[in-house]
Amino acid sequence: MNLEPALNSTISAERLEFAAVGSWTIAHSEALERLVDAGALQVANTRSMAIDMAGVQELDTLGAWLLERLIRRGRERGQDADFTRLPEHYRSLLDEVRAVNRQPRILRARRNRFISALDNLGRTTVGFKRDILAFVEMFGDLSVTLARILVHPLRFRFISAVHHLNRVGWQAMPIVLLITFLIGCIIAQQGFFHFRKFGADAYVVDMVGILVLRELGVLIVAIMVAGRSGSAYTAELGSMKMREEIDALRTMGFDPVEVLIVPRVLALVVALPILTFFGSLAALYGGGLVAWLYGGMSPEIYIARLREAISVTHFQVGMIKAPFMALVIGVVACSEGLRVKGSAESLGLRTTTSVVKSIFLVIVLDGVFAIFFASIGM
Amino acid sequence: MDSSSEPMAIRVRDLVVGFGDQVVLDHLSLDVRRGEIMGLVGASGGGKSVLLRTIIGLLPKRAGSIEVLGIGLDRTSPHNAPTIGRRWGVLFQQGALFSSLTARQNVQFPMRENLHLSDKLLDELATAKLEMVGLTDEDGDKFPAELSGGMTKRVGLARALALDPEIVFLDEPTSGLDPIAAGAFDTLIKTLQRTLGLTVFMVTHDLQSLHMVCDRTAALADGKIVAVGPIGALLASDHPWVKSYFQGERGRALTHPLN
Numbered sequence: 232m233n234l235e236p237a238l239n240s241t242i243s244a245e246r247l248e249f250a251a252v253g254s255w256t257i258a259h260s261e262a263l264e265r266l267v268d269a270g271a272l273q274v275a276n277t278r279s280m281a282i283d284m285a286g287v288q289e290l291d292t293l294g295a296w297l298l299e300r301l302i303r304r305g306r307e308r309g310q311d312a313d314f315t316r317l318p319e320h321y322r323s324l325l326d327e328v329r330a331v332n333r334q335p336r337i338l339r340a341r342r343n344r345f346i347s348a349l350d351n352l353g354r355t356t357v358g359f360k361r362d363i364l365a366f367v368e369m370f371g372d373l374s375v376t377l378a379r380i381l382v383h384p385l386r387f388r389f390i391s392a393v394h395h396l397n398r399v400g401w402q403a404m405p406i407v408l409l410i411t412f413l414i415g416c417i418i419a420q421q422g423f424f425h426f427r428k429f430g431a432d433a434y435v436v437d438m439v440g441i442l443v444l445r446e447l448g449v450l451i452v453a454i455m456v457a458g459r460s461g462s463a464y465t466a467e468l469g470s471m472k473m474r475e476e477i478d479a480l481r482t483m484g485f486d487p488v489e490v491l492i493v494p495r496v497l498a499l500v501v502a503l504p505i506l507t508f509f510g511s512l513a514a515l516y517g518g519g520l521v522a523w524l525y526g527g528m529s530p531e532i533y534i535a536r537l538r539e540a541i542s543v544t545h546f547q548v549g550m551i552k553a554p555f556m557a558l559v560i561g562v563v564a565c566s567e568g569l570r571v572k573g574s575a576e577s578l579g580l581r582t583t584t585s586v587v588k589s590i591f592l593v594i595v596l597d598g599v600f601a602i603f604f605a606s607i608g609m
Numbered sequence: 610m611d612s613s614s615e616p617m618a619i620r621v622r623d624l625v626v627g628f629g630d631q632v633v634l635d636h637l638s639l640d641v642r643r644g645e646i647m648g649l650v651g652a653s654g655g656g657k658s659v660l661l662r663t664i665i666g667l668l669p670k671r672a673g674s675i676e677v678l679g680i681g682l683d684r685t686s687p688h689n690a691p692t693i694g695r696r697w698g699v700l701f702q703q704g705a706l707f708s709s710l711t712a713r714q715n716v717q718f719p720m721r722e723n724l725h726l727s728d729k730l731l732d733e734l735a736t737a738k739l740e741m742v743g744l745t746d747e748d749g750d751k752f753p754a755e756l757s758g759g760m761t762k763r764v765g766l767a768r769a770l771a772l773d774p775e776i777v778f779l780d781e782p783t784s785g786l787d788p789i790a791a792g793a794f795d796t797l798i799k800t801l802q803r804t805l806g807l808t809v810f811m812v813t814h815d816l817q818s819l820h821m822v823c824d825r826t827a828a829l830a831d832g833k834i835v836a837v838g839p840i841g842a843l844l845a846s847d848h849p850w851v852k853s854y855f856q857g858e859r860g861r862a863l864t865h866p867l868n
């Protein structure tokens with residue numbers, strides 16, 4: 232019972248008669264749309280019109296709506312329009328569709344391209360301000376909560392903090408070690424390759440040592456942590472926000488900052504210096520390995536040169552930066568997480584923003600520290 | 610009754626489903642005839658959603674067979690999954706709307722993917738479906754996060770009905786609706802069943818729905834269907850769980866409204 236539908240029309244003395252036959256169902260949707268569009272063109276100057284339904288084998292909402300649309304077309308033209316010989320069991324469906332689509336849809340007008348570019352620019356500017364405010368607000372919230380925890384240390388969620396420390400510190404260790412080791416190898420290899428032309432092989436060790444301890448170690452680790460753990464924080468908090476878990480916490484009298492954010496940020500602040508320390512070691516080790524295998528410098532000489540070239544100051548410069556970078560990553564990740572709205576798309580957007588923004592801020596912070604250390608002579 | 614003489618919409622035989630050590634459905638068998646509205650009742654956490662999700666192929670089964678519209682779902686390869694997907698519509702318990710699409714786009718999504726119709730007709734059809742389930746045209750422009758629980762259910766139903774399917778699976782469709790809306794919903798389901806010959810498999814706790822629209826009701830307890838039949842037969846059943854379900858305070862209020 233799957234008959235090709237048809238809509239036959241006859242005009243007799245001021246009356247337009249359509250006869251619908253076959254299956255008026257979604258299986259024939261494209262053919263039906265064509266039939267009814269063609270039928271609508273015939274609705275012209277007759278006094279009345281009718282659709283004979285006796286030949287309809289099957290009817291579903293799509294078919295019913297298309298027939299109803301044809302009837303409405305006739306009525307718009309001021310004609311008497313109705314169904315004839317309507318089988319009883321189709322009546323209630325046609326009654327259903329008679330009630331729908333009564334209000335004309337208001338289509339939003341397309342906007343001028345120039346205006347919408349301006350509109351975008353304006354929204355971005357305002358959004359930038361909102362970004363800064365969100366960051367500052369989260370920072371303030373965090374400080375107040377930390378102060379409260381200092382007064383009432385029992386409110387600190389120790390177990391949760393340790394759990395996050397395990398995730399962002401211990402579990403990140405292998406990949407951080409691998410990447411920093413490779414970076415150390417690459418720097419040393421490039422150093423030997425280019426410095427050899429000037430006979431300055433010995434200075435490769437100075438370069439590797441200072442670069443790794445002061446800048447690269449902490450920067451690489453911070454960028455990796457932003458991508459690995461910052462994004463996880465944003466996605467976790469964002470999906471908790473989406474599913475109203477954060478609202479639930481709040482109504483039970485818990486402070487989401489205290490319960491969710493303080494342990495996460497503190498875990499990062501503890502983990503990043505540790506990761507930086509071991510990451511730097513791995514980079515120096517990689518540099519030494521390349522010096523030995525590629526540069527022909529024995530490990531004893533490498534270590535002796537390293538001892539001369541670097542001082543505790545270089546090490547301190549790198550390590551001092553680490554907790555601050557962790558703070559920036561944590562605050563950005565959490566504030567972006569809490570800004571997630573209801574949709575999956577907004578979760579993705581916020582996670583991307585979180586990573587991009589924290590990497591950007593980490594690099595800016597590094598620059599600020601460079602100026603600071605230079606001016607105090609470290 | 611002889612099951613071979615009557616076309617079955619859903620045939621479940623000896624179905625076993627479990628998670629780890631927990632066996633949720635234990636050799637369950639159930640038939641749903643074409644064109645009937647079958648209600649499923651059972652305790653919360655008793656496995657109603659699990660049964661529904663197994664029938665539509667979202668959960669793996671440990672044993673047994675499932676046929677939907679005469680197609681054994683064991684043999685469905687991903688290749689014919691789209692074909693069967695066009696023939697059924699599903700309303701999930703939590704709505705499961707696509708969160709980055711508006712209500713209207715949610716309803717249009719299956720149509721856009723499967724049919725080649727003009728945008729104008731797609732818009733009209735989406736509005737028609739939304740209005741049929743009791744929403745307004747303006748609601749269509751809202752995103753799922755902006756809808757109330759009951760509205761989410763209705764959009765979910767409109768989406769399940771988008772392709773005028775042969776079977777719809779509804780998981781607690783009227784929970785979260787006010788009584789008037791639930792009544793309108795029941796009327797709509799009944800109308801669609803009469804005109805389209807729609808088969809409906811619905812999980813519900815709404816005793817009113819069971820009375821008003823379901824042709825038959827199945828009771829799920831201890832992982833099995835313990836009673837099937839018109840609601841009158843279930844009320845007379847002497848299975849202890851079925852008895853306590855319908856003869857409890859709330860059940861009695863409906864069956865003996867004046868007591």
Ligand SMILES: Nc1ncnc2c1ncn2[C@@H]1O[C@H](COP(=O)(O)OP(=O)(O)O)[C@@H](O)[C@H]1O
Nearest residue numbers: 628631633651652653654655656657658659660
């Ligand atoms: N994905 C899953 N993993 C493990 N257990 C599940 C899963 N889904 C459901 N269950 C368990 O199966 C049982 C039945 O659940 P469900 O079918 O959702 O109940 P209801 O009858 O209220 O719809 C419950 O005990 C539930 O915990």
Ligand SMILES: [Mg+2]
Nearest residue numbers: 657658702780
């Ligand atoms: Mg359920």
